[in-house]
């Protein structure tokens with residue numbers, strides 16, 4: 001553990017140690033900027049403007065992402081929320097149907113279920129913030145729901161052997177929310193390869209970053225065909241997507257509404273060079289995470305739960321539980337960290353959008369009883385570790401956290 005505090009905190013009139021922006025998001029690679037500018041100069045911003053498949057950044061991005069993930073098809077959308085909504089439609093979810101999902105996730109996930117006019121059935125979380133497979137089975141039996149939309153919140157991976165056993169046993173339609181799970185693996189297999197459909201986000205804090213954007217992936221041609229139609233392809237524009245069978249597309253054409261959820265050429269141009277960059281930033285994330293984790297975990301007020309030995313994380317964020325603190329102490333911790341220039345949040349505090357008790361738009365869920373999730377988000381801190389940071393930054397982050405804890409412990 002680090003030495004005791006040798007400086008005044010900002011609240012005591014001291015100087016800030018933090019001279020970097022912990023939350024700065026990744027810039028677009030130069031090649032992406034150049035290509036996006038060219039797209040804008042040429043006026044070819046709409047994905048179906050280029051007449052040939054090989055001239056469309058969006059079509060090429062879909063092909064390249066499918067190859068990266070090792071899946072059959074990728075359909076680019078304007079957000080992950082759109083991709084999840086489309087996936088629920090493909091799963092055949094109708095208004096009033098029940099959909100199983102994490103109690104601990106971002107509000108976009110229950111919102112996608114709400115968008116489909118379905119009713120979420122929340123499943124408990126573990127202390128490591130993954131879905132609790134045992135509770136999943138209990139909720140499947142209790143609710144009779146046939147669709148699971150599961151988030152890997154902050155890249156945390158539940159025991160996938162257990163989850164898949166429940167999925168297979170009860171023949172669930174499984175949609176993976178991989179918004180936080182680029183380059184994340186279970187037993188060497190990438191997340192996004194377990195479900196019937198997977199959804200990724202390219203919103204700015206994510207592994208692929210373009211402000212807004214999403215990707216739906218699948219191995220099933222019919223699902224891909226439906227997805228591109230739901231996203232807003234019309235007439236014969238499906239021929240601007242790779243590997244689509246004309247017979248299947250002719251049979252689907254005009255049977256599916258188009259919700260105008262397409263990706264633009266500008267976004268796809270920004271994203272394409274980021275696919276190879278994922279490998280590079282994953283190495284930086286892992287180095288930073290592996291360096292910081294044992295330091296933080298050595299503090300008596302901090303518990304960093306260990307990832308399952310079969311799981312490998314993207315490591316672009318770190319979560320830890322504050323231990324031995326009251327609610328007031330925990331709130332004070334976040335406030336003082338903010339003053340130190342190290343913005344953090346606690347999932348279970350301050351009207352956080354990842355706290356299911358805040359999702360008031362879901363009517364009828366006031367009495368929902370999820371004691372484990374409440375317990376495991378109550379003191380769960382969330383630290384962003386973007387790839388512009390290095391080990392020197394990790395030392396400073398740890399020092400500031402320890403200084404603030406010391407201040408709170410000793411008044």
Ligand SMILES: Cc1ncc(COP(=O)(O)O)c(C=O)c1O
Nearest residue numbers: 079080081106108151179201203
């Ligand atoms: C876990 C999770 N799933 C889905 C989404 C939705 O992504 P998007 O903003 O691309 O719709 C988010 C957004 O941050 C998220 O955190």
